[in-house]
Amino acid sequence: MSDHPTQASGAPGGRDDHPTTELPPQRPPSKPDSSTSEAETKAFTGFRTQRRFADTQTRGVPPPPTRAEPRAWAATPAKGIPQFVDNPAYPYYGGRPPELPTEARYQQAPMPPTPYPELSTSTLLRQVKPPPSEGWRRWLYLLSGHLINLGESPRVTRYNDLVVQANRPLxxxxxxxxxxxxxxxxxxxxxxxxxxxxxxxxxxxxxxxxxxxxxxxxxxxxxxxxxxxxxxxxxxxxxxxxxxxxxxxxxxxxxxxxxxxxxxxxxxxxxxxxxxxxxxxxxxxxxxxxxxxxxxxxxxxxxxxxxxxxxxxxxxxxxxxxxxxxxxxxxxxxxxxxxxxxxxxxxxxxxxxxxxxxxxxxxxxxxxxxxxxxxxxxxxxxxxxxxxxxxxxxxxxxxxxxxxxxxxxxxxxxxxxxxxxxxxxxxx
The missing domain is CATH 3.40.50.300 (P-loop containing nucleotide triphosphate hydrolases)
Known part of the structure; x- marks a missing residue:
């Protein structure tokens, strides 16, 4: 017995049992029934849609509309594989956008996500630790032929941070x-x-x-x-x-x-x-x-x-x-x-x-x-x-x-x- 819904013999096209890729109508959530869970799973997989290519009665009839399901696999990608997730849709209801407060106009607005990676210097170039500028770390870096790079000392790092803070835009x-x-x-x-x-x-x-x-x-x-x-x-x-x-x-x-x-x-x-x-x-x-x-x-x-x-x-x-x-x-x-x-x-x-x-x-x-x-x-x-x-x-x-x-x-x-x-x- 077919798992798909049937039509009467007098239906348009003269089809008694037309396979479709549409999902069954959504029903309100209820307690799962063991007798129907297996049938719904088979209908979701869509393996029986291959029958339409052998059914002569469906030739010349456009396929019914299909509904795109969310890509559930994108939420848990496998390790080592780049994750591709659809950009979230930003709702816009038309008309003039709401007026922002005066204080909010001068705040930095968040940049919308882009569908492609940014071609910035920090993204394209491999980050290299700057060599030490003084002390025994500098001597070790020179004597090792630039192979041992311990970076700047905490004292120099703190001094550089203070220089950046004193150089704030004004x-x-x-x-x-x-x-x-x-x-x-x-x-x-x-x-x-x-x-x-x-x-x-x-x-x-x-x-x-x-x-x-x-x-x-x-x-x-x-x-x-x-x-x-x-x-x-x-x-x-x-x-x-x-x-x-x-x-x-x-x-x-x-x-x-x-x-x-x-x-x-x-x-x-x-x-x-x-x-x-x-x-x-x-x-x-x-x-x-x-x-x-x-x-x-x-x-x-x-x-x-x-x-x-x-x-x-x-x-x-x-x-x-x-x-x-x-x-x-x-x-x-x-x-x-x-x-x-x-x-x-x-x-x-x-x-x-x-x-x-x-x-x-x-x-x-x-x-x-x-x-x-x-x-x-x-x-x-x-x-x-x-x-x-x-x-x-x-x-x-x-x-x-x-x-x-x-x-x-x-x-x-x-x-x-x-x-x-x-x-x-x-x-x-």
Whole structure:
């Protein structure tokens, strides 16, 4: 007896029993019956469809439509065989797509799957471990004829990761203010070192501004190329249209850090006011990606209000002594008392010139104190090259000092704005 449904003798075409490849009608799920499971299995296999080629009554009649079943075998492919799975269908009901929120428009939309492999470099080329750059791993790699490649050491790998973090993309101009109530803690030195670190690893322009109302020494940290100061820049502000116009007022070091010097003539009694600082920033933020400001020791001088108003992040400098830590803490107290609580929570504390074995001052307690008030705390070790007080060269710094500076740069880069809609003028 045939397993297929039969038709009456009076059916069109005069067929009493027409084989078909259609599946039996779907029935609601119920408890499987042993008497029908075998018959349904035979009908699904479709072996009896071969009868249509021998049946003369079916000639000239188009075959009934078939229904494509899902490829169940693609879910569990055999090992070693590429898996081919149909791309999932994305439902679209026609009409205009729904309007996305404003925030969602700037988020990266997921790329739809492609039916073919991507021809990218990482996909086509065999990945080769980079050879070590220093240490005994480098010697072993060379002596073995490039056969033994252990890769970079964990210390070098961490340093490279910090460089990548400090080199985060930045849109617009990011302003960093370095300040302290106490002089002699290395505020100008940290400004020059941090700016040189950023300028040496980033592709955008970096400038440091000496906003000290008294005689500042920031210009002494780079080779002097011009006697021009911020006063000359403001005097000729209307004629500045390009980066080359600003470059004639700055001095640049080997690291590509540019320094805009302050007025050093003792005969000039005019102070550097808040309006002067705002006008200076209006010029610099058109051409530079990072602007570091070396503030004076007084928090009440005229330019300080504009510095705090325009700064994106504050870096409070302290020495490794008791009075230096107290002065840095008093700086944070003053900022809290004058409505800058958010800037204090987002600030970074830097403890400068920490000797390996100071002995008497418990640096861990100092770090714990500032870590409760600031976003991050970083220590810069004592370095003989920085103690000289002359022009700074990153190549002459100790390795520990360079690592501490790149850590500080990476922490500062964590605060770079991720919102691409931030409104700033384009660089010229």
């Amino acid at each position: 849109r617009g101009c990011y302003k960093i203010a370095l300040l302290s109530l106490k002089g002699g803690v290395g505020k100008t030195t940290i400004t020059a070192c941090l700016g040189a670190t950023f300028a040496s690893i980033r592709g955008d322009r970096v400038v440091a501004v000496d906003a000290n109302p008294d005689r500042g020494t920031l210009s002494q940290k780079v080779p002097l190329e011009t006697p021009a100061t911020v006063r000359h820049l403001l005097r000729d502000a209307e004629g500045i249209q390009r980066y080359s116009d600003v470059r004639s007022y700055t001095s640049q070091g080997p690291s590509r850090l540019e320094v805009l010097a302050s007025e050093s003539d003792p005969a000039v009694s005019e102070a550097f006011s808040a309006d002067d600082y705002r006008r200076t920033l209006e010029i610099l933020e058109r051409f530079y990606g990072l602007v570091l400001t070396d503030c004076g020791t007084g928090l009440l001088h005229s330019a300080m209000s504009a510095v705090l108003e325009k700064a994106d992040v504050l870096i409070v400098i302290s020495s490794a002594s008791i009075d230096g830590a107290r002065s840095a803490s008093a700086t944070l107290d003053w900022l809290d008392a004058h409505g800058h609580e958010e800037q204090v929570r987002n600030s970074i504390a830097v403890i400068n010139a920490v000797r390996p074995r100071s002995g008497k001052v418990d640096m861990q307690k100092v770090v714990d104190h500032f870590s409760r008030r600031c976003r991050a705390v970083r220590l810069v070790p004592f370095d003989p090259h920085l103690e000289e007080g002359a022009e700074i060269s990153l190549e002459r710094l100790k390795r520990e000092t360079r690592e501490a500076l790149i850590e500080l740069a990476a922490v500062v880069a964590e605060g770079f704005p991720s919102d691409l809609r931030r409104a700033h003028e384009h660089f010229i």
